Amino acid sequence: MTLAAPPERPSEPAGLAVVLGGTGGIGAALAQGLGDRGHAVLLLGRRTQPALDYADEASVARCALQLAERLAHTGESLGHLIVATGFLHGETTSGQRAEPERSWQHLNADSLRHSFLVNAIGPALVMRHFLPLLPKQGPCVAAFLSARVGSIGDNALGGWYGYRASKAALNQLVHTAAVELARRNKEALCVALHPGTVDTALSQPFAKTGLQVRPPAQAAAELLAVLDALPPGSSGRFFDHKGLPVPW
Numbered sequence: 001m002t003l004a005a006p007p008e009r010p011s012e013p014a015g016l017a018v019v020l021g022g023t024g025g026i027g028a029a030l031a032q033g034l035g036d037r038g039h040a041v042l043l044l045g046r047r048t049q050p051a052l053d054y055a056d057e058a059s060v061a062r063c064a065l066q067l068a069e070r071l072a073h074t075g076e077s078l079g080h081l082i083v084a085t086g087f088l089h090g091e092t093t094s095g096q097r098a099e100p101e102r103s104w105q106h107l108n109a110d111s112l113r114h115s116f117l118v119n120a121i122g123p124a125l126v127m128r129h130f131l132p133l134l135p136k137q138g139p140c141v142a143a144f145l146s147a148r149v150g151s152i153g154d155n156a157l158g159g160w161y162g163y164r165a166s167k168a169a170l171n172q173l174v175h176t177a178a179v180e181l182a183r184r185n186k187e188a189l190c191v192a193l194h195p196g197t198v199d200t201a202l203s204q205p206f207a208k209t210g211l212q213v214r215p216p217a218q219a220a221a222e223l224l225a226v227l228d229a230l231p232p233g234s235s236g237r238f239f240d241h242k243g244l245p246v247p248w
């Protein structure tokens with residue numbers, strides 16, 4: 001019996017895959033998908049050891065330091081850095097409850113602070129501490145999960161001020177980091193990704209009938225396929241789970 005050759009993925013970086021927010025719905029599925037492809041995978045999150053919590057800036061530096069020590073010790077290279085953290089609703093660091101705002105009347109500083117902490121400031125700290133660990137040559141990927149609602153050009157409905165604004169800030173951070181990363185490694189890819197609507201704790205209260213809600217495993221497979229297929233020149237851009245560019 002002859003077996004068909006596996007599809008070629010010339011652009012897929014080799015080496016260790018690190019998934020931040022790997023304890024979340026999409027993050028866990030991405031970690032599983034990368035593991036199924038034969039990558040060694042390191043999960044980092046608030047409940048991992050070491051823990052990574054954006055509310056504790058030092059924890060981000062500590063996790064990066066331990067990763068740097070592992071890379072130096074094992075000789076592995078960091079092929080994928082996936083940032084799958086995010087916040088839409090729930091408890092803020094000050095213990096208050098935050099919900100997406102339906103109107104400007106619902107805007108409050110505590111919710112806004114927390115949305116910016118988790119969706120923009122945390123990933124920015126990840127850029128500072130983790131991007132220098134990507135190899136200086138050869139293909140490697142830094143992918144940050146954003147959301148289409150963070151697109152200013154695509155915003156026809158309004159509402160969700162804090163989530164939209166913090167994801168728009170993340171998109172700018174991703175684009176800016178991609179410019180700097182390209183100076184170190186022309187083959188490095190740094191992108192923002194919209195995963196579509198996915199059945200996780202984050203989307204669960206808002207999943208309306210009629211909206212195409214997909215299981216995390218499907219979303220993860222689609223996102224990894226998008227990363228495989230992105231052509232040169234894609235770094236610094238924003239793509240959805242079908243590989244289509246999303247307007248800023």
Ligand SMILES: NC(=O)c1ccc[n+]([C@@H]2O[C@H](COP(=O)([O-])OP(=O)(O)OC[C@H]3O[C@@H](n4cnc5c(N)ncnc54)[C@H](OP(=O)(O)O)[C@@H]3O)[C@@H](O)[C@H]2O)c1
Pocket residue numbers: 020021022023024025026027045046047052053054055084085086087118122145146147148194195196197198199200201202203
């Ligand atoms: N689900 C969707 O339909 C959808 C749609 C568009 C975009 N997205 C984006 O996709 C990404 C993943 O979302 P998801 O649906 O998988 O959500 P999720 O299941 O709620 O996962 C969110 C992740 O963020 C982590 N996180 C939250 N606060 C943190 C903090 N202070 N420090 C460090 N990590 C923190 C969580 O850690 P713990 O496990 O410790 O709580 C969890 O791993 C997010 O960026 C989200 O905005 C999702």
